[in-house]
Amino acid sequence: MLAADALPPRFRDWFAARGWSPREHQLAMLEKAREGRGALLIAPTGGGKTLAGFLPSLIELSERPPRNTPAGVHTLYISPLKALAVDVERNLLTPIREMGLKIVAESRTGDTGEARKARQRVRPPDILLTTPEQLALFCAWEGAREYFSDLRCVIIDEAHAIWPSKRGDLLALGLARLQQFAPSMRRVGLSATVDDPDLVRRWLGDSGRDSIDLVLGSGGAQPVVEVLVSGGRVPWAGHTAEHAMAEVYEIIKSSKTALIFVNTRFQAEFAFQRLWELNEDDLPIALHHGSLSAEQRRKVEAAMTRGALRAVVCTSTLDMGIDWGDVDLVIQLAAPKGASRMVQRIGRANHRLDEPSRALFVPASRFEMLECRAAADAILENHLDGDPPRVGALDVLAQHVMGCACSEPFKLTELYDEVRSAGPYAELSWEDFETVVDFVSTGGYALRTYDKFRRIVQNADGLWTARNAQARQQHRMNVGAIVSPGMINIRIGGGKRPMGGRKIGEAEEGYFEQLTPGDTFVFAGQVWRYNSLVGADAFVSPAPNDDPKMPSWGGSKFPLSTYLASRVRQMMHDEREWAALPADVQEWLSWQKVRSAIPGDGEMLLETFQRGKRFHLVCYPFDGRLAHTTLAMLLTRRLDRLGVGPLGFVCNDYALNIWSLRPMDGLDLDELFAQDMLGDDLEAWLDESFMMKRAFKHCALIAGLIERRHPGAEKSGRQVTFSTDLIYDVLRKHQPDHLMLRCARHDAATGMLDIARLGDMLTRVQGHIRHVRLDRVSPFAVPIMLEIGRERAPGDAAGEMILAEAEEDLIAEAMS
């Protein structure tokens, strides 16, 4: 290990002048750099992690001999957040200025002005701070190879948040490309604590070489996590924690600055409104979520930096980002859903290593109480949720291949080797690679209509290159692996042809499909009336005195993590653990034991009972809403074939409830839950499902099959939605094995439907279903019974019901 005097005098003095001494992990990072090794630094927030990443580069640059030709980029810093890249630029300028170093550090994001971008291209900064999307654009530049030939180091910040995603796939491919341009380039990752650092290491490194060493920062103080039992009671059901709001307000009053995390935008709006109703002291409490306009969010962040706020109600938009030293409390309203996410959120409080972060969980229901307890215990024991190893997505690869062809001609076999040097693509088969290249070139159709319109073509030397300037231009307009839903601008304005109203934010297009003109809703903490939708603008006017209509919505968009779910199951069957729970939750568990049963270790509880004219089947796998919804759809198909006449179902993170015309007591449950339901039934249902259509659209956008926008002609999200569904239907019928359908099936199966998890669950419960026949609703079943009627399943069947109802209306009108 290097000693502190390994630093050059200028740096030593600078540390000393600030009263600091270099931390161990900062020196360790320096040592790795001198050995020419890549490094993954895992350290909690507040440990000088960013400086640890940059220190070797700053020293190297400060010792660089003068040269005649202008140098290229020395260090490339990549952050998942634009704002973070800009903020790190600012923070980096301080030591550079104070030490009088001749180093130019500049950021470049989607928001950077054209003049600055052009200048950066001619005169590259020594340190360039940017985002994964910009790197993908760099890779598609003509002349990228020369531009990056001097590159010595790439630093990936918040690596834990990027790697297990399509953005991570694209970034890994970009790193492989950069390594070709600059063979001596070192890769450095900065990460928060993760369950399995080797997975991140493998993603970060060159798959052919063991080039990344692990550096561990000293762990911070253990966080202090409490679970709030407001007024000694926990509600039966719900998602908003409304019952605890008064107490939450008092806690905000007694803290310096609190971050209040919720899981969705609607929860954020709801909590913000309730807190302001209680806010007799006029505390500066702000709201921050992804739908607010960028300007509004920047304002809140700036006020936070100034220390002008007492609390911010926020969603995952503030999970990472700029350090705010003054935050002394993190409150999680409603269920935490995963231990890793919570560690990340709690890390946002008190960015000083020696003092513990303080966190408060506020469960919104009794099952959530169990979940909060499990999460708090997991955090104390330092158990985090694990991610499965990542296999690179082929739609992302298609985008990258097109980018490479835009940059310079490539040889197929060489690109194949390069791609496989990226961790997520290490196992890519030649066959799949060829399929992807054919897709990029001709669309990959069995009907070879497009051979004459190829997007990439082979030149005289047999190298592949983009067809023409138009193809290059089009690619650049469509780069990136983030697909946001079509967004509708929310503007103030009324009347039939409203013009140019002020934009107050934006929302997914699906949001306004739930509303009819005249409806009221809450946004940015106020009540608005929805007037009309014109193109991509929704016009609204203030309606401060109206009761807002809350859109039908419940639960979290994050699934309950597998790890937390198993802890909850464990906590339930081990009665010794009940003592840590509030009295009413203990009583609820005890009654469940008397009235029905508490599932034993490894068991799944399944209850059947009659209520009114309906027969119910309720089971409790605790595998998250997504997996439950898929299971319920498949069970419904089976129950239909068995003739019990299923009428509907509802799911939450803990349970699912199916009701039918005829009793379900006598069914062979092992048969009903047999794993083969993941075969034909799944295929048949999946192909029809709206989730497949959504997944297809995402893949098609990323792979460049359809465009985000045409050069010169913006396409609104609405038109894209419509046409991709048609494209999906036609493709599915005429070439069901097409690459894009493979990609969509894969995504739907892993992400939106959680089929892998459902498969694990079916294996787990086989032979372990504890069936209890009841004469009335059990205590466990109450929450899920309360959810009936709150949701409406989307899809064709529901659409037909709407049409039938509308026709009845018309017939009634005609007869009257």
Place this chain on the structure above:
Amino acid sequence: MTRFEPSLCGGLRVGLANVEVMLRWSGALWLERESTLVVADLHFEKGSSYAARFGQMLPPYDTRETLDRLDREIALLSPAALIFLGDSFHDGGGESRLAADDYRRLEGLAVGRELVWAVGNHDADGPKVLPGDIVDEAAVAGLTLRHEPVPGVQLGEVAGHLHPAAKITSGRATTRRRCFVTDGQRLVLPAFGAFTGGLNILDEAFSNLFAGPLLAGALGPKRVHAVGRKSLRPD
């Protein structure tokens, strides 16, 4: 109000300028007495037009999908005449981009029946090689069939061009469908092509076409649903 009556075949029988016509759930119009099937806005080779113009590789299967739908109707109804109501090809180059299979199937449509191509704005000249009569408009059963509706009151006009779609609300829920739209005096057909979008019938483009109350025939799987103005919503 326009007379309408659901039919056993899933279609909707409506009165149009004293003629009774059948709206099929496929989106086609069936004139039974004349044994004539009318379809509008097929937009053949729309998929390949994106490849030709922008290098965008949409699935090239839209033509055969549209032909499959057409074949189903022909098999069920055995029409003596088939009328394409304009915009049959998405662009002038569409005919030359047809896959050989699709070309043969299109050719076959003219065997043993009258095939009429009314021209539209996308295909102003009609096909160059394919068989069939090329017309500006056609008169059948006292109705006037043309691509683009003529503004003002046009008793007995059947047109396409506008790709009508209806957004329908019942209670809190909404669905959007391709549809027929009529006031009993004139009728606009939905687009039949596989890659065609829809324009809301409450859009201004429809406003000067209809005098009486609107009746929409919304397309569902296997049924045309009659929907009145009260259930319609703008986008």
